Amino acid sequence: MTLVPYQGDLLAITREWTALHDDELRRRAVKAAGEKDIPALLSLTTAYLAHQGGSGVLTSPKTVRAYQLGARQFVEYATAHAISLLRPGRHDAQTYINHLLAAGRAPAGVQLKVAAAGCLYRALRWAGATDADPFRDVKIPKDPTSGLIKRPPYAEDEIADVLDHADVQAKFLLFLLAHAGLRISEALSLEWSDLDERTRRIHVRQGKGRKDRRIAMSTSLARATRQYRALYAPGGTEHTDGKRRTESSHVFRYSNYTTARFHLRKAFTAAGVAFRGFHPGRKYAGTRLLQQIKDFGRVAAHLGHASVDTTRKGYAQLAADDLKDDLAGW
Known part of the structure; x- marks a missing residue:
């Protein structure tokens, strides 16, 4: 069945x-x-x-x-x-x-x-078929292992290697995951009007929980957005490869997980990097940003998490010796 x-x-x-x-x-x-x-x-x-x-x-x-x-x-x-x-x-x-x-x-x-x-x-x-509620009092053990340990982010060198081997669309998708920290559903839903490389902002519409948010672009992502728009945005006549542009309002030609996975996996394979899904790219964004700004609240806002605990447990982590510089003068 x-x-x-x-x-x-x-x-x-x-x-x-x-x-x-x-x-x-x-x-x-x-x-x-x-x-x-x-x-x-x-x-x-x-x-x-x-x-x-x-x-x-x-x-x-x-x-x-x-x-x-x-x-x-x-x-x-x-x-x-x-x-x-x-x-x-x-x-x-x-x-x-x-x-x-x-x-x-x-x-x-x-x-x-x-x-x-x-x-x-x-x-x-x-429906009135039964009064049974068998799962009401069940017990499920908690897993003490951090989500970052079980499913770690991609390393910086891995991201760099894949970017070197990816085609234009796969490269831009990886930038959105690893720099903007977007969920794959959010990236594939983007429309051209959601990207503003001039002010370096992305408008995420109807993210998880149907919440909108505006997030900042990195300098590299803003540059990649300008290049990508020049190649694929509606309004032009032809691509540099001679193919006509599509007039879709959506940023990506593919709109489902399966096709996106195929293209991104192809780039990872070409780079010799094991593809572990979309989320490790998002975790890379969270981890790198936290190491830089050391503020779980701002990282949670960037990733679109409703709770800082979600960010803390599975997406970003400070190093064990993170306080050494602060304690140096004690």
Whole structure:
């Protein structure tokens, strides 16, 4: 069985369930849970997320896909272990968590899977199918290892090597990740009007949590922006390679993770640097900026973090001997 394809219209998915009479809503939810009908259960979970979730119909596609994947994995586990979704046993939820941990999943990853399974049960309760809340009191161990240790940033030499081997678009994307500290979704959503290399500012629209922010460009990024705009911005006639410019308002010709990953991985491979995803570039920005300004609050603002603790735990870290110059005169 496969995931329900996400079509981007959460309101339509929600109405498939909210338009039902309460008795019919309950009947369909009970039937889906009793038969462990994955497509129906994922549709119900998505409808609940869009109707009752914190972001409602503005929930990002990435979040929807993550919840669908986590809910599907729990239903598959319940099917394989003959667990009743409507009447789960007292130990079933914790056993599922222990199963994930024993399989080698990190506590943070398990937390995401539990959030998705918990959302499935909130959806079933919302539909009146069950009163069960098996994940309410479960325990997930905390991982004491810093996110910077588990998933470190790219080194400065690695960034420099990749920039030397990247094509124009991949190079500009890496600058946005490693200097502006943008999330990959924020970078791929940029429009030409969001870039102001004259004042060295970037307008990030609808970042995580649908928050806008304006951030500063480095000198190198401003220079790269001018060069990139000259090659790809609408309004000109031809590229230097003879290809006509596209008239899209978006900065990048590719707009999805898969294509962006392909192009950036290609640049890393050419440079002989292991590609570890987009986030280590963002962590490079946080770590380098913190070492320079030594202010977690300003670094958090640059990265778009709602909490300084997020920056402190996973994105930027001061060296252990950072205070040596300050203490030298004591």
